[in-house]
Every structure is written in structure tokens, then in C-alpha cells.
Amino acid sequence: KLESIPNMKIGLTIDEFINQVNKIGLSIIGQTQDLVPADKKLYALRDVTGTVESIPLIASSIMSKKLATGADAILLDVKWGSGAFFKTVDGAKELAKTMVKLGNNLNKSTKAMITDMDNPLGKAIGNILEVKEAIETLKGNGPDDLVELCVNAAAIMLTQSNIASTIEEGKAMALNSIKDGSAFNKFRLMVEAQAGDVSYIDDLNRFPVAKNIIPVTSEQEGYISHIDALTLGVEAMHLGAGRKTKDDVIDYTAGITLEVKPLDKVNKGDVLAYLHTNIDDYQDIINKVRKAFTFSKRQVEKSPIIHEIIE
Structure with a gap:
């Protein structure tokens, strides 16, 4: 990186x-x-x-x-x-x-x-x-x-x-x-x-930005309980941020930025994330990224970032 x-x-x-x-x-x-x-x-x-x-x-x-x-x-x-x-x-x-x-x-x-x-x-x-x-x-x-x-x-x-x-x-x-x-x-x-x-x-601001910056909006309301990291990593790759094969060229501008995190309250229509990409065929990626967000009716307990120190 x-x-x-x-x-x-x-x-x-x-x-x-x-x-x-x-x-x-x-x-x-x-x-x-x-x-x-x-x-x-x-x-x-x-x-x-x-x-x-x-x-x-x-x-x-x-x-x-x-x-x-x-x-x-x-x-x-x-x-x-x-x-x-x-x-x-x-x-x-x-x-x-x-x-x-x-x-x-x-x-x-x-x-x-x-x-x-x-x-x-x-x-x-x-x-x-x-x-x-x-x-x-x-x-x-x-x-x-x-x-x-x-x-x-x-x-x-x-x-x-x-x-x-x-x-x-x-x-x-x-x-x-x-x-x-x-x-x-x-x-x-x-x-x-x-x-x-x-x-x-x-x-x-000197860093280049992707041609397309696309909002992914929520189709429901509630509290964010989980965001699937693997799904977002895979879809970021499809946007150009990673390699599918060893011969692929990485697009340094591509990726995903999150607008919400676990515990956040979200209303229908709110932006969950933005896709950054130079490709034009991204509708399927929008749908998959949206499905990476899990909702609950109540705010879930915060999960610790550091679970244990081994020494």
C-alpha cells in the first residue's frame, strides 16, 4: 500500500x-x-x-x-x-x-x-x-x-x-x-x-481519485450489528484495489470507504459506504456490498478490538 x-x-x-x-x-x-x-x-x-x-x-x-x-x-x-x-x-x-x-x-x-x-x-x-x-x-x-x-x-x-x-x-x-x-x-x-x-x-488532495465514486445506500433501518470484512475485501478487489490473478494491475485509487460502523443507527436511504473505482460495471458490486451489512433492532454489545495479549 x-x-x-x-x-x-x-x-x-x-x-x-x-x-x-x-x-x-x-x-x-x-x-x-x-x-x-x-x-x-x-x-x-x-x-x-x-x-x-x-x-x-x-x-x-x-x-x-x-x-x-x-x-x-x-x-x-x-x-x-x-x-x-x-x-x-x-x-x-x-x-x-x-x-x-x-x-x-x-x-x-x-x-x-x-x-x-x-x-x-x-x-x-x-x-x-x-x-x-x-x-x-x-x-x-x-x-x-x-x-x-x-x-x-x-x-x-x-x-x-x-x-x-x-x-x-x-x-x-x-x-x-x-x-x-x-x-x-x-x-x-x-x-x-x-x-x-x-x-x-x-x-x-494531491493523491489521484477514482473516476467513479458511488454511494451504497441502506434499504432498511436499524442498528449495524456486523459488517462482513471478507465480502468488502473481495468486492474492493473487483473494483480494482487488488489482484484476481498475478498478472492484474492494481488500481491504487480503487476501494471502499465506510460511512457507518457497528453500533451506528441507520435510516432507510442513508449512505452505508462509497465505492471508488474506474470501472463502469459496478451494479452487482453495489448489491453485494449492501448485503455485507447486518442490521439489528437494538444496539449490540461492542466487540473488543484486542481480545488478548499473548506473551
Whole structure:
């Protein structure tokens, strides 16, 4: 998704990655040929041997990358729900415990958050749309669930690094970094260090937008009880935000933005979401996105974003 920022380079070498972290304290990179090259071959073997879902192999694949970069403290976000690999909390916990054990056995401070992806996180689905939402979050304008997850994750990492003595102290530090602008400034510095065009970070209106922005309206009234994350992810792909085949070209402007979240009261005719796309045949997608929203007569109990911390 960061590649939707013009010129942004995520294919750093290990040395470039380490040097940047030492220089500015932050870097985000993707998989490279130099980073655990055996993992790619092992994944190909898993694919043809029907072991893609093997938890020990998933754990070793994920943790090999974290350990290869030399991290002393590792925090993992293991998601469960309709929009995640694991559909149940139990599956996510099993993977988390395996990865935490691997890290701790190698004397690395390793923890994992079990987090909810049964409903979409935040309000944006898509490349540019999610980048813009992340920037707005760093500026203090993010959706509540995304802010909650990020602040808690930051707090845990601050305690792992012995910078904060308690989670509450860590949360206060994280929230203050948003309030005083230092969180946004650090992200901007990272984008600049990785050759990204920071003029897009400074002015989000510079990002291109899709030709068609289509409202999906409600045909009923009530309280939103659930939004199916998997359905929205699949339909965002059909709008152009993801690949159906490896040869497809991603449309960075495509995706879905939500106007409502679980617990919200909705009246008939209210906008549930907007589709962002450059395709013109979208009526079927409108219908499928509308069906992703489940209604109830009464407001349901709020589901926690973070279900458990494994350590």
C-alpha cells in the first residue's frame, strides 16, 4: 500500500533497512530476495504439498523475517475473523503462541495481540484510501477503532523497549506523539528517507481519485450489528484495489470507504459506504456490498478490538 505514494521505495536491502532504522528510528520494507531467501522456496513447497495452513510452517515463515532483521523486541498482530486467515479466535491464538514461543526461545522479547478482523478495521479499504486514513490517524483524525489498536500496540512496544514502565504510560506517550505532531513528522521523515514524494503526505488532495465514486445506500433501518470484512475485501478487489490473478494491475485509487460502523443507527436511504473505482460495471458490486451489512433492532454489545495479549 505504501507504494501508492509516488516514488516510495519499499525494496530496501537489509543493510539499507538497518542503516535507516539507526539513523531515523523507523523503516517499513517488503520482502526482498536477500531477506530469508529460503522462505520463498519453502512456501512453494507448502503450496504443492497442501501444507499452506500448517501452523508450525506459518509461524516459522513469519518469525524468520522478524528475526533476520535483528530485532530485540517483536510485537505481532494476529487477526481473526471473516477478513483474516484464521476465522476463529482459537486458530489465531494457536499461531500466536507458537510464534511467541519461537521468539522467546531465541531471547527476543516477543508478544502477540489477538485482534478482531471480523469487522473491517477503520473506514478505508484500498491502497491510497488506507494510506490517507493512516496519515489522518497520525494527525489525530483517525477512526476510533484504528486509533485504539495503534495506541495499544505502541504502548506494548514502548514497554518492551523499556521506554515506558506501564501500558498506561505507553498509551499516554503514544497519544501525546499524535497530539504534538511528532508521530506524523516521523512518518513523513520515513517516507522522505525511502524516496517517497512527501508533497503527497503534506497535501492529501494531491493523491489521484477514482473516476467513479458511488454511494451504497441502506434499504432498511436499524442498528449495524456486523459488517462482513471478507465480502468488502473481495468486492474492493473487483473494483480494482487488488489482484484476481498475478498478472492484474492494481488500481491504487480503487476501494471502499465506510460511512457507518457497528453500533451506528441507520435510516432507510442513508449512505452505508462509497465505492471508488474506474470501472463502469459496478451494479452487482453495489448489491453485494449492501448485503455485507447486518442490521439489528437494538444496539449490540461492542466487540473488543484486542481480545488478548499473548506473551
